[in-house]
Amino acid sequence: MRDDQQVEETLAALDSLAASNSTDGPTEGGEKKLVESQASTLVAFVRDRCRLVHDENGEVYAVDNDTGEVRNIERKAFRTWLHAEFYEATKKAARSQSVA
Numbered sequence: 578m579r580d581d582q583q584v585e586e587t588l589a590a591l592d593s594l595a596a597s598n599s600t601d602g603p604t605e606g607g608e609k610k611l612v613e614s615q616a617s618t619l620v621a622f623v624r625d626r627c628r629l630v631h632d633e634n635g636e637v638y639a640v641d642n643d644t645g646e647v648r649n650i651e652r653k654a655f656r657t658w659l660h661a662e663f664y665e666a667t668k669k670a671a672r673s674q675s676v677a
Contacts, residue, residue, distance in 0.1 A: 615675040622663055 623629075627639035629650070637650050641658075648655040656676050663671045 615672055619659065619663065619671060619675055622666070623659065626662065 623639060626642055628642060629637055629639055631637045638647050639650050639655060640647050646658075648658055659676055660671050663669070
C-alpha cells in the first residue's frame with residue numbers, strides 16, 4: 578500500500594470515529610443542528626497543526642507543522658502535547674476520553 582493511501586485511510590478512520598461521536602443539538606428554526614463532539618474538534622485541531630505520516634511498521638506519527646517535532650500518536654507525549662496545545666488555543670481543557 579502506498580504511504581499516502583495508508584495515511585489517508587488513518588485520517589478517514591479518525592474522522593469517521595469523531596463523526597460518530599457527534600450529537601444532535603438544540604433545534605434552530607424547527608431543525609436540529611449537529612453539535613460537533615470534542616473528539617471531532619480535536620481531530621480537526623490535529624489535522625490543522627500536524628502532518629500525519631507512518632513508518633514501515635504502520636506506526637502513525639504527527640509531525641508538528643510549526644516545530645517539526647515528531648510524535649507517535651499512540652504515545653503519552655502526543656496526548657500531553659495535544660492537551661497543552663488545545664488548551665493554549667481554545668482556553669478549554671480536552672476531556673481525557675476525547676483524547677484516548
